[in-house]
Amino acid sequence: MNEEQRLKSGLIKPDLSPGLGDKEKDYSQYFETVYTEPSLKDAKKRGQEEIAYHDDFKIEERFLGMGKGRKFYIRTYGCQMNEHDTEVMAGIFMGLGYEPTNTVEDANIILLNTCAIRENAENKVFGELGHLKPLKQRNPDILIGVCGCMSQEESVVNKILQTYDQVDMIFGTHNIHRLPNILHEAYMSKEMVIEVWSKEGDIIENLPKVRHGNIKAWVNIMYGCDKFCTYCIVPYTRGKERSRRPADIIHEIRQLAADGYKEITLLGQNVNAYGKDFDDVEYLFGDLMNDLRKIDIPRVRFTTSHPRDFDDELIAVLAKGGNLVEHIHLPVQSGSTSMLKIMGRIYSREEYLTLVKKIKEAIPNVALTTDIIVGFPNETDEQFEETMSLYREVGFEMAFTYIYSPRDGTPAAKMKDNIPMEVKKERLQTLNSLVNAYSKEAMMKYEGQIVEVLVEGESKRNDQVLAGYTRKSKLVNFVAPNSTIGKLVNVKITAAKSWSLDGEFISVVEKEEVLL
Structure with a gap:
């Protein structure tokens, strides 16, 4: 066996010390476990191996x-x-x-x-x-x-x-x-x-965790993504969709409730696809959310959703309320059907708006937020304006906005990035002005209202002020005793800003109270 064969077999390790010509070397051949460059064609064939x-x-x-x-x-x-x-x-x-x-x-x-x-x-x-x-x-x-x-x-x-x-x-x-x-x-x-x-x-269960704080917790319900949006590297870095078993998730959340946690956020690259990979039981995301309603924990959130998998059963369960909060993050990425097709989003503008209509009819007081990319290859002024008009039509209360940047190995990286940076920045600024205006408008509606706030600790800007979030994920700053940290409290909103609310502490929420 020569040196190259011994290297490839793993019997010896390559000399990786810097030397002349190292920049031309490709060491990946020596590490068979290294994930190869993403391939859309090959990745879409995956899924046959047993979980x-x-x-x-x-x-x-x-x-x-x-x-x-x-x-x-x-x-x-x-x-x-x-x-x-x-x-x-x-x-x-x-x-x-x-x-x-x-x-x-x-x-x-x-x-x-x-x-x-x-x-x-x-x-x-x-x-x-x-x-x-x-x-x-x-x-x-x-x-x-x-x-x-x-x-x-x-x-x-x-x-x-x-x-x-x-x-x-x-x-x-x-x-x-x-x-x-x-x-x-x-x-x-x-x-x-x-x-x-x-x-x-x-899927590995019973992994130890050191959680940040003892008020809010993240619970992973699934791994990976099978949507293959043309701009996204996640399906390659996180792999195919794999769902944890319901019993393991429910057990973990029950334990968090017993430990005094007040809010959990369910995590997944596409939580709406939960359970679709099960071949021995019919149990989807709506079923899981319905079971979590029965657990004595005040708030349950989830992120992130793909509009394609947001079905009627899930909407019906969310409409029951209780500990299921009235905030839904629903990434749209673009308001143009033709641009959504190039992005590989698998829905049209019209289908997205139909979904939003269903959600609003079932949950009239819902707060919707989203993600938007500007400057995707070939995006025209007209297509960008379609995004702006969709934002107005939906009335989002907040958005995470991004300038498109190519990721090596994704299909979009092979497209000509033909939108000048100055145009991308101008579109982002225009969009952000709209986002700011709609956020301020949503905040103004809270003035004079009493809201339920989960107190997380001292404000980052003023240690004499406490801060927490409403059920709809609005940041509230107010003065109250430090003994209220970790508790649900009633706060009367006295002033609204673009991204936060100021309030006056009223009282600690009694267990039977439910304020939106």
């Missing part, structure tokens, strides 16, 4: 105490799913004996949990890796790792291999549960440890 469920996660005895006397630091980029992954990794670190720290200077291990959704997010990570290099040079014993969605991209792995020799380990979204093994390898090896799986069929 494996593991409910017996535990840290191997040989790894216990690995972190004694050591500290970890995790910097998280991107969505709530990444935040939730960080909670799991923190739980594993604590189980290994590590202690958390808030500064990289104190850390023995530094992890960057990355996002691949936009180019700017990736650039921040590469910039941070550059800032960490002097720290690594001063203290070579520090371990630096890159995980999350960026790690699932082969081009990113190759760039790290070629440019960032201060990185000790790279692992992906599918093998977080392997963190103890990865750390062990990183301590033992002189070379970079890479473990990135393209395998995407496993």
Whole structure:
């Protein structure tokens, strides 16, 4: 067996030390687990492999105490799913004996949990890796790792291999549960440890978590996405849709309720598709939401929804109210049918508006928010105006707005990015002016009303003021005793701003009260 065969078999590791001509090298051939460049054609064929469920996660005895006397630091980029992954990794670190720290200077291990959704997010990570290099040079014993969605991209792995020799380990979204093994390898090896799986069929239960606070919690109900919007990298970095079993989700939420949590947010790249991958039971997202109504926890939210999978049964369940809040985030991305087709969104403007009409008829007091992309390839002034007119017609109360940027490996990246940046910025500014106006209009309606607020803590801008959110996710600032933190309170709104409300504390909400 020659050296190349031994490398490919994994018997030895390649020499990754910088050298002449390294920029021309492609090391991916040596790591069969590295997720290859996304292929829409190949990815759409997936889904035949069986989903494996593991409910017996535990840290191997040989790894216990690995972190004694050591500290970890995790910097998280991107969505709530990444935040939730960080909670799991923190739980594993604590189980290994590590202690958390808030500064990289104190850390023995530094992890960057990355996002691949936009180019700017990736650039921040590469910039941070550059800032960490002097720290690594001063203290070579520090371990630096890159995980999350960026790690699932082969081009990113190759760039790290070629440019960032201060990185000790790279692992992906599918093998977080392997963190103890990865750390062990990183301590033992002189070379970079890479473990990135393209395998995407496993669901691991009983993972430890260190949650942020004890008031609100995120609960993952499914993984992956099968929608393949032409601009989106998520179906490749997060894999195919896999739903957790209902009993596991319900058990976790019941435990959170027993622990005193007041609000949970169900997470998934497309929560509306929950249960569609089950082949042994007919149990969809509406069924899950109906069961969660029966749990004694004040608020249940979910994110994010795809309009295509928002069915009548789900609307009927949400209309029952109770602990199911009256806020729905429903990304539209564009108001133009022709642009939606190019984006691969699988619905038209008319179908989206029909869905909105159904939701409003069933839940008259619903607050709708959305996501919108401007400057997608070939977007005309007329198509942009269709987005503006749809925004007005729906009357969204808030929107996350973005300028389109191509992601390598997605179908849209092969399209000519033919909208000048100055045009993109102008459209974004025009859209944001409308978003701001509609947000202010929605806020003004609260003046003089008494609303239910879940108190989360002190205001970021004034520690003499408390802050919390209404059921419709409106930020409220008010003066009240610190003893109300973590409780539901009644607040009378005295002033409305574009993005927040000022109020006067009235009382703690009694259990039987339900205020919208």
